[in-house]
Structures are given as structure tokens and as C-alpha cells.
Amino acid sequence: MAFILLCLGSATILVVPLAFRDLIDFGFGQQTNTGKGLLGSLSLNGHFVALFALAALWGLTVSARFYTVSWVGERVTADLRSAVYSRVLSQSPEFFETLQTGEVLSRLTGDTTLIQTVVGSSVSMGLRSLFQFLGGMVMLAVTSFYLFSLNLGLLVMVMLPIIAVGRKVKKLSKESQDKIADASALAGEILNAVPTVQSYTQERHEQKRFSDRAELSFLTAIRRTKVRSALTALIITAVMGAIIFVLWVGANEVRHGSMSGGQLASFVLYALLVAGGVGTMSEVWGDIMRAAGATERLLELLNAKPSIIVASNPELIPTPNNVSIEFKDVSFSYPSRLKSQALEHVNLEIKSGESIALVGPSGAGKTTFFQLILRFYDVTQGSILLNGVDLRQLSLQDFRRYIAIVSQDPVIFSANAIENIRYGRPEASDEEVLKAAKAAQVDEFISRLPNGYQTFLGERGTRLSGGQRQRIAIARAILKNAPLLLLDEATSALDAESELLVQEGLNAAIKDRTTIVIAHRLATVQKVDRIVVLEQGKIVETGTPADLLKQSGLYARLASLQFK
């Protein structure tokens, strides 16, 4: 529809010079009432009415075109944003190790807006100008072929530099968007850490780092603008020069009687249309090149391949109500640190319903264990089996539904308490949510919040204490009611008394389900079936707490430090 309206509008504007020619030559010139011209023998008033009708038609088509084209622009941007966002959401944690969230945000907002400008206005302006240019050229040729050929030669000379400069603008534009994204990435990180910045009184330093980056993006933008403004000067002078030259030749033709005044007038109008067309096209060309730079950056995100490759024909999980896990000779190195192994030849079988504790020094590879069970990363060697099936043969969505995790650093969303807990199972009823909250001892502090469960917890749960955040995360995991429960130092931020109470709540959840607990405080894991001791990525001991004490190895050493 936009395209049809565009053609209609352009056709209307191309008729205007003809109407002018007739107005001059037949409306009040020497050939009045000879019946010639486009509209025959119209009176002078009739000619003006015809002109006005053209203007009104033009206005209508322009407004309708503006609407349709803007619609397309907005649609494209919204779709593009969603597509890029959903692509980013499906990336594994490895992707976010290198790309900062601020940068993704900058691409989602800044780059898509640039594309919106182009699709929603520049392209239509460009097409309109192209039509105006082509139509104008044809009409120029019809009006006076001699003057037209003179003009054509001059125009070709103008077009060449425009194309060359356009390329340069594209390159500079990508650079400038990159610089803006750099600044956003920095701001994104720092705004999340304002209290740390302030406590180390680094405000000035951070301010300078940001303004340096902003300055750099300014300088790149100015370099791009310089190139574009030079281009504008070149075009205006060249195009106007060409028109004045042709006008001069034409005026001499009229004086010698080989052309009528009306013809010259329409010729000049067409020449102006053509010139205007060229001018706009050059600007649009610059915009398109800018957007091409932005598109390249968005495509990088859209084409990002997830490092976790999902089986095309995933197997179904056998007996999903009980989950057993088996590590078979698993070795693993983080992609960013291929030289050191985070886990080395790990063999471990965790039976359905069994509770296991992972203990060991900091950096031993305990959290890595969880990351691999969730398949955030693929093992480098060996395999992990869930109910006897290799994780790589299962659908990610499918098996992650059977895992509930409380991570070391629990995430609270900017919503109220009840919604935060419900995140574990969105379809859960209010009663179920409250039951989980009670088990995790959330109840105890929620009642003291101003609006109870409806209290807004602030972005990232800034309005809660560390221990309160942990309890919300535990309630969320309990609510999920998954057959495999992973607890990564889930109660580390609690005082002894609350920890005991939360442990009781957890014990109910742990009963009947497979559980793996990571804990530094050995007192919290005395009730598990088996303790697995990790040291530098290797399993060094396994057994019941009592067995391990007898072995006088790493566990016994840690225990004597903690208990005596």
C-alpha cells in the first residue's frame, strides 16, 4: 500500500509543472483559448482550480504514505527487537562472559532506532526522490531533449562522489555505534555497583572513564558528520550550478523563439524536482549506510550460535519423577580457560532419592558441578547421564524442568514477594506459594514488611537483607517441587537460628528427592547420605560423615578446624 501511495504521490507532483506550463502558455499567455494543452481551453480560474486540486491530491497521498511507511518502520523495529532479545535469551552463560549486558541493551535500543529511522522515513523519502528523479528526467527529455542531454552529463559527474562518500559514512557509522555501546556497557556495569563505587570513593574515576568513552563516541560521530557535510556542500553547489547553467542556455532559446516561456518554466520546475530528488537521495544514502552499520551489529547478535547444541530428536526422560545423575569420567575446562581443568576425571553416581553434599576448599569446582548438571556448559570429556540418558540427548527445556536450584547469589526480580516466589512455578496457587514460603521461613520476616507479601522488593532485591534474599530463593525452589534439588550454599547468609529453621523446612523438601548440597559449614550437612570431597577439580574422598572422619583426610582436617 505504501508503495502504491508513493507512486500516486510522485505521479501527482510530476503533473504540477505541466499544469504550470499550461497556465502560463494557455491561461494568460499569447495562446489563450486555443484549446491546446493538457486540459484544453480552461479559463484562467479553471487552471488555478486544477492546480489546487493537484495540490490537495498530493497532500492526501503524502499523508497516507507517511502513515503506512511509518507503520512498516515501527513494525520492523519491534519485530527486530523481539527477535534479537529472544536470541540473546537462549545463549549459554559463556556468551555473557564476553558480551556485556549494557552493550546488548545499546544494540537493542540504539541500533534498532537507527533502522527504524531508515525504514520508517528515509526509505520512503529515498523512493519518492528516486521516482521524482526518474520521472523528472523523462519529462525533461520530453520538454527539451537538448537541454536534457546537457543536464544529464552534469548529473553523472555529481553521482560518482556520492557513492564513494556513502561507503566511508557506513564504516564511520559502525564505529560510532560501537563507541556508544562501549559507553553503555560501562554505565550498565557501574550503575549496578554504585554502593561499591561510592564506598571506595571512585566516583570521579568512574565519571572520567565514562566521559572518556562518551567523548570518543562524540569524536567518531563528528568525523562521520564532517564527511557528510562535505558531501552536502558538493551536491548543492554542483546541482544548483547545473540548473543555473541550463537555465542560462534555456533563456537564450526563449529569446531566439525556439522555446516558449511556459516550456522553459516547466523545464526549470522539472530540473528542480530532479535536483531535489538527487539531494534527498544523497542524504538518504548516508542514512542507509548508517543503518547498514547498525544492521551489521544486530546481525552479529541475531546470528550468534548458542554454544550448547540441542539434539534435533531429543529423547524423553525415562521415569521423570525420580532423577538419578551419573558423572562418567567427566573432565571440564571453562572455554575462556582451556589450559586449566575445573573438573578432572570425575566419576560419581547419585541414586534417585539420595542426598549428597559437595564439600571442599573454595575454587575446588563445586559450583562448576552444578553448571554442568544444568548443561550451561558441555563437558570437555566424558558424559553426564540423567536417568541413564546423556544430557546431550535431552531437550534443555525438558530436563531443566526437573531441576530446582538455589544459587550462591540468588536473584530477586523487581516485583513483589509473592511474585518472586511464584517464579518457581507460575501456575501455583496462592496457598501453595504461602506453604513454600512458610517452609523456607520467609513468613517470619514478610509479616514485618509494610505490605506483607505484596511488598515490592526493589530491583535485584535491594530492599532485602542477604539472608532474606536467600530464603525467598529457597521458597522459590521448594515451590518448583522438582525431583532434583541443587543447593549452592543456600543458607550461608543466615544466622544460626534461622539456618536451623530453614534446614528443617528444607529437610521436608529433601526427603524423597535427589538432592545435592554445596556447603562450607560442615554442621549443615551431617544428615546427608554421602559426602563427596572435591579438591582442585578431583574427587578425593566419598563416604558418610562418620566414615570420612575416620579416614583422617581433607574432610577430617576441615572438620577438626570447624568443630574443635
Ligand SMILES: Nc1ncnc2c1ncn2[C@@H]1O[C@H](COP(=O)(O)OP(=O)(O)OP(=O)(O)O)[C@@H](O)[C@H]1O
Ligand atoms: N566462567 C568461568 N570461566 C573460567 N573459569 C571459571 C569460571 N567460573 C569458575 N571458574 C574457575 O573454575 C574453578 C572452580 O570454580 P567453582 O566456582 O566451581 O568453585 P567452587 O568450588 O564452587 O568455589 P566456592 O566454594 O568459592 O564457591 C575456579 O578456579 C574458578 O576460578
